Amino acid sequence: MALPSKFSFNFSKFPEGGLILAIVVLGALLAVFGGSVQLPKFQNNAEGKQVRVFETRPDGQKVPAFVTVNKFLNARTLIQIAKDTSFFAIMAVGMTFVIITAGIDLSVGATYALASVCGALVLTHYGSSGGMGSVLVGILVTIGVGVLGGLANGTMIVAFNVHPFIITLGTMAIYRGIAFVQTNGQSIGGFPEQFRAFVRQEFNGLSLVPLIVMIIVMIIGGIFLSKMALGRKIYAIGGNEVASRYSGIRVGAVKILVYAISGLTAGIAAVLSLGYYGAGSSGDGQGYELNVIAAAVVGGASLIGGKGTALGALLGAVILQMISNGLVILNIPQNYSQIVIGLVVIAAVLFDQFNAWLANRRLLARTGRIKKEVLASSETPVSITPQTK
Numbered sequence: 001m002a003l004p005s006k007f008s009f010n011f012s013k014f015p016e017g018g019l020i021l022a023i024v025v026l027g028a029l030l031a032v033f034g035g036s037v038q039l040p041k042f043q044n045n046a047e048g049k050q051v052r053v054f055e056t057r058p059d060g061q062k063v064p065a066f067v068t069v070n071k072f073l074n075a076r077t078l079i080q081i082a083k084d085t086s087f088f089a090i091m092a093v094g095m096t097f098v099i100i101t102a103g104i105d106l107s108v109g110a111t112y113a114l115a116s117v118c119g120a121l122v123l124t125h126y127g128s129s130g131g132m133g134s135v136l137v138g139i140l141v142t143i144g145v146g147v148l149g150g151l152a153n154g155t156m157i158v159a160f161n162v163h164p165f166i167i168t169l170g171t172m173a174i175y176r177g178i179a180f181v182q183t184n185g186q187s188i189g190g191f192p193e194q195f196r197a198f199v200r201q202e203f204n205g206l207s208l209v210p211l212i213v214m215i216i217v218m219i220i221g222g223i224f225l226s227k228m229a230l231g232r233k234i235y236a237i238g239g240n241e242v243a244s245r246y247s248g249i250r251v252g253a254v255k256i257l258v259y260a261i262s263g264l265t266a267g268i269a270a271v272l273s274l275g276y277y278g279a280g281s282s283g284d285g286q287g288y289e290l291n292v293i294a295a296a297v298v299g300g301a302s303l304i305g306g307k308g309t310a311l312g313a314l315l316g317a318v319i320l321q322m323i324s325n326g327l328v329i330l331n332i333p334q335n336y337s338q339i340v341i342g343l344v345v346i347a348a349v350l351f352d353q354f355n356a357w358l359a360n361r362r363l364l365a366r367t368g369r370i371k372k373e374v375l376a377s378s379e380t381p382v383s384i385t386p387q388t389k
Contacts, residue, residue: 089317092295094265102305109288110175120280143267150263154256199275221310238305
């Protein structure tokens, strides 16, 4: 028996609904099969800081107190997932812009590393006693290097008319090589304390700044894609580049822009990383390419272009981070994480292809019905009643 239409849900109007459902189901499975664990018990002291709780045994000896919690549904695990997701989700939003145009940016991890190293060199120059002015300079340099890296990618792709895979594969090696030369493979630290204190602000253990920045980037990216004319041009190029060019869209300029946006988000993530971890090195972002692209694809971005959302990229990053943490919760060796992520990406691409095939079948069926109706109406005899004078 079919449900009344008022109770039905149209996923075409909210495509991220399936991703949210996947997150809920995955969380439920981890909560059920993850088991429980004993964690140290904390409480807030008079100064508002969390301190360990001790309990007294019958013999008078004080021992640390523990509390039994679900391995997944506990504050520490959820906070860790939120923090780790924020870095990937920010870059996944920028990657979604690129993928919508049927492009790819393999250099996103290397751009992140180069921006991180350049920002670290500037911040280290001022030392731990540097003021807010030096912090702002370091932030601008970090983000600026990311944008320049993205602009270089987009410009070469458009100017040489070469597939993005080739260009970004080359710049991936170039950017990381430059970062290595600048640092000699060493980690760079010693930043102004104000910078680290600001980025590491917490509320009950939750890292506020990375989380807030992630949400802001997602909202701005979503508005840009769905509400602005330039966003519609990005979708149009991914849907049919030739038709977009004939319709007057400056395809080359738009392509350069989306790669600059990808570099911008890599720079923003690098700023947060520098502030949170307090160091930058040429090894930063190693392997991030797979995770960022995977988050965008799992979030609904189509590798053939024309489809993707900023919210989907964020939700895709959440799903991948839950899978990564889920392996730990289920006592599966972390070495298998890349294998699992690769399988998830393949499954997401196959699912996207299946949906495209299904949509084409429905379109053909609808077209066939319309043709039959037109033919049937044309074959209906027309009766003419003679007029009487």
